[in-house]
Amino acid sequence: MHLLPEQVKTRFTKDCRMVFFTGAGISAESGVPTFRDKDGYWSKYDPMILASVDGFRQDPELVWEWYLYRREKIISVEPNPAHFGITRFQSIFNEAIVATQNVDDLHNRAGNREVYELHGNIFATKCLECGMALDMPPNFDLKTHGIPQCECGGMARPGVVWFGESLPRETLTRVFELTRRADVFFSIGTSTEVYPAAQLPFEAKNHGAVVIEINPNRTPFSVHADLVLQQPSGEILPQLFEELQFALA
Numbered sequence: 001m002h003l004l005p006e007q008v009k010t011r012f013t014k015d016c017r018m019v020f021f022t023g024a025g026i027s028a029e030s031g032v033p034t035f036r037d038k039d040g041y042w043s044k045y046d047p048m049i050l051a052s053v054d055g056f057r058q059d060p061e062l063v064w065e066w067y068l069y070r071r072e073k074i075i076s077v078e079p080n081p082a083h084f085g086i087t088r089f090q091s092i093f094n095e096a097i098v099a100t101q102n103v104d105d106l107h108n109r110a111g112n113r114e115v116y117e118l119h120g121n122i123f124a125t126k127c128l129e130c131g132m133a134l135d136m137p138p139n140f141d142l143k144t145h146g147i148p149q150c151e152c153g154g155m156a157r158p159g160v161v162w163f164g165e166s167l168p169r170e171t172l173t174r175v176f177e178l179t180r181r182a183d184v185f186f187s188i189g190t191s192t193e194v195y196p197a198a199q200l201p202f203e204a205k206n207h208g209a210v211v212i213e214i215n216p217n218r219t220p221f222s223v224h225a226d227l228v229l230q231q232p233s234g235e236i237l238p239q240l241f242e243e244l245q246f247a248l249a
């Protein structure tokens with residue numbers, strides 16, 4: 001069975017410009033817990049405390065404990081066939097980039113190239129005060145050594161975007177540029193509800209891209225998509241790749 005109608009398939013050429021825009025759904029397929037379903041011990045804490053500058057200033061040890069715990073969880077899961085599917089697309093299409101709202105590093109671990117991380121990376125660490133990236137191992141002994149410091153004296157904090165913070169400007173600008181000139185735009189496992197990133201599929205559509213949504217659930221964008229595939233991306237992307245590889249061969 002073919003997934004792509006003819007008028008969509010013709011948009012795929014070796015030199016077409018492609019964007020893979022991904023959200024929590026693609027990670028959930030790997031077993032990464034979504035931010036809101038915190039298990040056991042952590043369920044009593046408010047996400048606004050665990051993921052905001054104010055919360056961090058109030059209780060930096062608590063926030064670091066939560067992030068070290070999440071890093072450990074994420075290290076124990078693997079990229080899934082959707083992540084590896086993107087690597088395969090990138091092996092035959094000349095211009096295919098990834099813009100992700102996920103912080104779990106799974107795109108990089110699957111060998112994806114040109115990954116733009118709109119919300120940062122959970123394994124990155126930066127200075128709370130000056131913002132400088134700090135080169136630190138993903139795990140450290142909080143109890144013995146306390147929170148590491150930047151040379152400016154500021155505390156180390158996780159390199160992710162927290163509630164109330166802006167997305168990294170250069171990354172966002174670049175992703176919007178690439179989206180406007182895209183021929184094919186995939187919106188994968190994202191609820192398209194959190195702005196400004198949620199604007200991207202609309203931006204692609206308004207600038208002439210064919211937009212394919214892959215998500216088991218319908219989203220506010222679904223009615224605007226050229227094609228909606230309501231199944232897990234780990235099933236769909238490898239199938240699409242096979243179909244296109246055959247068509248382009």
Ligand SMILES: [Zn+2]
Nearest residue numbers: 127130150152
């Ligand atoms: Zn600093």
